[in-house]
Amino acid sequence: MTELDRRRFLVALAATVAAGGLASHSTAHADVQGSAPGPIVPTPPKLLPPPGPGSRVALPGGTVLKTLPGDGDLLAWTVDDGVDTEVVRLYTKFAKDTGVRLTYFVTAAYRSWTENAAAIRPLVDSGQIQLANHTWTHADLTRLSSGQVAQELKSTDAFLRNTYGVDATPYFRPPYGHHNATVDGVAADLGYRVPTLWHGDLRDSALISEAEIVSMASASFTPQNVVIGHLNHTPVTRVYGQLVDIIRARRLRTVTLNDVFLRPESSHPASRSAG
Numbered sequence: 001m002t003e004l005d006r007r008r009f010l011v012a013l014a015a016t017v018a019a020g021g022l023a024s025h026s027t028a029h030a031d032v033q034g035s036a037p038g039p040i041v042p043t044p045p046k047l048l049p050p051p052g053p054g055s056r057v058a059l060p061g062g063t064v065l066k067t068l069p070g071d072g073d074l075l076a077w078t079v080d081d082g083v084d085t086e087v088v089r090l091y092t093k094f095a096k097d098t099g100v101r102l103t104y105f106v107t108a109a110y111r112s113w114t115e116n117a118a119a120i121r122p123l124v125d126s127g128q129i130q131l132a133n134h135t136w137t138h139a140d141l142t143r144l145s146s147g148q149v150a151q152e153l154k155s156t157d158a159f160l161r162n163t164y165g166v167d168a169t170p171y172f173r174p175p176y177g178h179h180n181a182t183v184d185g186v187a188a189d190l191g192y193r194v195p196t197l198w199h200g201d202l203r204d205s206a207l208i209s210e211a212e213i214v215s216m217a218s219a220s221f222t223p224q225n226v227v228i229g230h231l232n233h234t235p236v237t238r239v240y241g242q243l244v245d246i247i248r249a250r251r252l253r254t255v256t257l258n259d260v261f262l263r264p265e266s267s268h269p270a271s272r273s274a275g
């Protein structure tokens with residue numbers, strides 16, 4: 001064997017070992033995604049870009065937001081809470097690495113939002129990650145007084161202005177999806193006039209397995225859907241590649257809410273100047 005042949009042999013051997021490793025990894029989840037194991041193709045680094053600013057539409061008035069309007073190829077992937085600092089860090093790194101656009105519904109009492117601020121801020125500044133209001137302590141707002149509801153939203157509003165320099169209005173997500181006319185009225189007075197719920201759910205507010213998360217993503221990553229996930233448990237951080245593969249295979253474009261909707265004229269809370 002010449003020196004050149006020996007090198008070629010070693011390169012081929014290394015490639016075989018690498019492909020074998022990837023193949024076994026892929027096969028483990030092939031049944032979940034419902035596709036036959038195929039050739040191993042390296043994952044392209046970036047997802048499809050969002051639509052341009054010219055295609056933004058007015059917010060539908062007076063309704064809860066659960067899906068995106070119209071027929072399209074958009075996916076609003078939203079993630080909530082931030083119980084675990086490491087999960088917030090890894091989700092943010094995932095966004096940076098893949099270009100996936102996310103809306104974070106921030107429960108600002110969790111330290112993760114302060115501890116990860118330096119990593120999150122550039123993505124917020126570029127618009128790739130949007131920050132929205134998910135209350136201060138994750139209380140069930142329907143069980144609080146009007147004053148307490150206002151305080152829950154105002155505290156996180158102030159935190160997001162002070163820490164990230166953003167106005168999170170008009171989007172708020174009531175914890176557990178629990179809201180009523182009183183809650184919505186108090187929120188609207190603070191500029192939070194869009195109760196933002198969801199139609200698809202990764203079901204990872206509880207600790208579930210990686211396979212279950214991928215299965216839920218397969219069911220809920222559909223055109224014009226608003227999907228909820230959570231920044232609370234680590235399994236999701238181990239299946240990012242598979243979640244992105246679903247999005248890419250379906251040719252969906254991930255979007256923040258600001259990518260989809262025009263900012264309302266009066267999203268600036270009138271109550272701020274009134275105290």
Ligand SMILES: [Zn+2]
Binds near residue numbers: 080081134138175
């Ligand atoms: Zn929550």
